[in-house]
Amino acid sequence: DAGVIQSPRHEVTEMGQEVTLRCKPISGHDYLFWYRQTMMRGLELLIYFNNNVPIDDSGMPEDRFSAKMPNASFSTLKIQPSEPRDSAVYFCASRLAGVLGEQFFGPGTRLTVL
Amino acid sequence: AQSVTQPDIHITVSEGASLELRCNYSYGATPYLFWYVQSPGQGLQLLLKYFSGDTLVQGIKGFEAEFKRSQSSFNLRKPSVHWSDAAEYFCALRSNDYKLSFGAGTTVTVRA
Numbered sequence: 001d002a003g004v005i006q007s008p009r010h011e012v013t014e015m016g017q018e019v020t021l022r023c024k025p026i027s028g029h030d031y032l033f034w035y036r037q038t039m040m041r042g043l044e045l046l047i048y049f050n051n052n053v054p055i056d057d058s059g060m061p062e063d064r065f066s067a068k069m070p071n072a073s074f075s076t077l078k079i080q081p082s083e084p085r086d087s088a089v090y091f092c093a094s095r096l097a098g099v100l101g102e103q104f105f106g107p108g109t110r111l112t113v114l
Numbered sequence: 115a116q117s118v119t120q121p122d123i124h125i126t127v128s129e130g131a132s133l134e135l136r137c138n139y140s141y142g143a144t145p146y147l148f149w150y151v152q153s154p155g156q157g158l159q160l161l162l163k164y165f166s167g168d169t170l171v172q173g174i175k176g177f178e179a180e181f182k183r184s185q186s187s188f189n190l191r192k193p194s195v196h197w198s199d200a201a202e203y204f205c206a207l208r209s210n211d212y213k214l215s216f217g218a219g220t221t222v223t224v225r226a
Contacts, residue, residue, distance in 0.1 A: 004157075031212060043204065043216040056213065091157060095212070100165060102148070103214060105157040 002026075004106035006092050012112045018080040021109045024073055025094030033103060034067055034077050035091040043091075049075065050097075082113045116141040118207050120217035127195050128225050135190040135220050137205030146208040147188040149179055152219075153201045161203075164188060175199070200224040 005024040013019055025032045033048040047057040052069045060067070064083070069075040079086055089110050093103040119138045127133050139145055146165050150158040162173025169181040179190045188205060205217040 033214075042218050045213055045215075048213065056211070093158075099146075101212075102160050102163060105150075105159070107157045 004092055004094055004104055006090075006106040006109050008109060009107065010110045010112075012114065013082055014114050015083055016081045017113075018078065019082045019086075019111060019113075021077040021090050021092075021111070023075045023077070023092030023106060025075070025092070026104055027073065028096065029094035029104075030097040031095045031101075031103075032069060032075050033093040033095075034075070035093065037089045037091060037108070038087075046077070079111075082111075084113045087111055087113050116207055116209055116215050118205050118215050118217040120203075120205055120220050122220045123218070124221045124223070126223040126225060129197055130194050133190075133192045133195045133199070133222065135203050135205075135222070137188045137190065137217060138186050139188065139205075139207050140186065141207055141209070143210065145188075147179075147181065148206040148208065148214070149173065149177070149188075149190045150204045150206060150216075151175075151201045152204065158204065161190070195222075195224055197224045197226070 007022045031050050034046040035043050037043050046059045047067045049069045067077045089108045091108045092106045095101040095103045117140045121136050148163045149161040151161050152158050161177045162171050164171045164181045171179050177192050181188050202219045202221045204219045206214045208214050
């Protein structure tokens, strides 16, 4: 099992540019989560999907952020336009449905916006 | 509203000594509780979880945690720390809608 795969691992971009982060969940998992980790705010849930449908996006900071899950094996988190305060590590996680399912985290994408 | 508090931001422990990391939670229903570890530059790895039943939970890497409902706590322990245990540790609570709320984390430094 390859685990949750994220790409790129590191991204450096300039303010105003569009950034797209990618995630491939573990095969067969029904839920997918996007988190952001910063020193100031810790780990925050941005959005999560169930069976490719967005369930709760209340953590998305503003309209510059959008997430999609076109199929069960792929999700994207897009920031347009990016700002320096978006610099953070972005994690993707997935889990099976059911009460006892645990979340498995990807290695994260470290985003730096200059 | 749910919340998780990790009172200790940073703990330094000698190799071979015991370790205890504190976690307190606030939640109106039965809590599902987790401990994750994050090594530098890595994602989060699950150490152990509590759903119900035995309040002493065993995890990977020699860690255990004890759920105490009366104290709203879920403290993590290890009897003898190894240098490889240096990392950041997160306590998390899962609500009924499967969302995880994380504590601020405790960084553990292991000295030789």
